[in-house]
Amino acid sequence: MIILAIKTCGFCGSNIEPGTGTIYVRRSGNIVDFCSRKCRVNMINLKRVPRRTKWTKEYHTIKAMRKDSIKPPVEETPVEAAPETVQETPASSE
Ligand SMILES: [Zn+2]
Numbered sequence: 001m002i003i004l005a006i007k008t009c010g011f012c013g014s015n016i017e018p019g020t021g022t023i024y025v026r027r028s029g030n031i032v033d034f035c036s037r038k039c040r041v042n043m044i045n046l047k048r049v050p051r052r053t054k055w056t057k058e059y060h061t062i063k064a065m066r067k068d069s070i071k072p073p074v075e076e077t078p079v080e081a082a083p084e085t086v087q088e089t090p091a092s093s094e
Helices: 037-045 057-069
Strands: 022-025 031-034
Touching: 022 037, 031 037
Parallel strands: none
Antiparallel strands: 022 031
């Protein structure tokens, strides 16, 4: 029985089909899996951050979390302006 672990891309967060993708090993020993050349170039060469790249899964999850935390503003009923009170000064009798 062969168990194929489905890995996720280190940049975009999508599932990598077994037998495809690339493994990048950093000099420090950390291993990063990539689903495509696009993801590898974006992270390694272009040094982009998944959190700030719009087409990644991480960006969308953060965006959704931000959307939930900020509630839509409650519509306030416009306060009717109080009628201006005209103070009538008694006419000075001459
Ligand atoms: Zn990817």
